[in-house]
Amino acid sequence: MYTLYYAPAACSVGMHFLLEEMGVPYRAVRINIREGEQFSPEFVSKNPKSKVPVLEREDGTVITEFPAIAYWLAKAHPDKNLLPEDIEGQTRVLEIIDFAVSTIHMQGFSRIFRPAKFTAREEDHPLVQQTGREIVQKAFERISATIGDGKFAYGDRLTIADAALFYVLFWACERVKLDVPQNCAAYFARLRTRPAAEHILQVEGLT
Ligand SMILES: N[C@@H](CCC(=O)N[C@@H](CS)C(=O)NCC(=O)O)C(=O)O
Known part of the structure; x- marks a missing residue:
């Protein structure tokens, strides 16, 4: 196990x-x-x-x-x-994951949640957080263009890219309550109704 x-x-x-x-x-x-x-x-x-x-x-x-x-x-x-069979699909899935983790999370949300990691000056925290919000919002415009009206991040079934987008969209939609493009919000709402999402959010005490 x-x-x-x-x-x-x-x-x-x-x-x-x-x-x-x-x-x-x-x-x-x-x-x-x-x-x-x-x-x-x-x-x-x-x-x-x-x-x-x-x-x-x-x-x-x-x-x-x-x-x-x-x-x-x-x-x-x-x-x-959880990964497409072809090399193009696998590469696209990894591309989405890296963007979610390296840019949306580490560059964007880290500034919003932990501004002190980016500046020692407390008075600069609001500015750092605003930069974080701008990074996240710009990044979700790219995600919006990538996923279009697709049910999943890539292709017609759930892949590991959906797991990465699930957490950054959970933060955007439910934790920070940022405006994200309509198709990203709709995509997250669909993932959110899956039994797995309901179960783990309940286990983590987030419902
Ligand atoms: N690059 C890491 C990021 C992991 C990460 O930043 N985790 C945060 C929670 S979202 C954490 O454990 N933070 C504890 C700390 O910073 O003390 C990954 O992809 O797993």
Whole structure:
């Protein structure tokens, strides 16, 4: 059985959603990052980077970094069809994931949630947060053009790209309440009604 280390409402919500969608056995272990549990010796022994998500596999080895975990899960469970079969499709899916994690999350939402990481001057926090909102909003215009009216991020079935978009859109639509393009909001609303989404948000105490 896999173990997912997650923090409620953190980016791990996307990995939690993915594991639940896959229907593979896993247990979810909560890490309280507000109280600094990510720095506890026990968690640091799992991930010295002190971040969630972390996936612990059956042999005790761990994978960190959202794109790597998602990629490994897709490749380890080919029957779940979480990556397209062709190289073009696989590349497009990875392109969406990287944009969601590296730009929307790390460049955009990090500024909104953790402005202190970008400036030591507290009076500059509103400016940093505004820059974060602008990065996120501009990025969702790209996502809007990429997904169009598609039911999924790429192609006609759920892929690991949907798990990445699930968490950044969860933050945009439910945590920060930003205006995102209509098709992105509609896409997220469809993902949000999936039983896996309902279940994991309930487990994380977010409903
Ligand atoms: N690049 C990492 C980002 C992981 C990350 O930033 N996780 C945040 C939660 S969204 C975290 O664990 N933060 C704890 C901290 O910064 O102390 C990934 O793709 O998994």
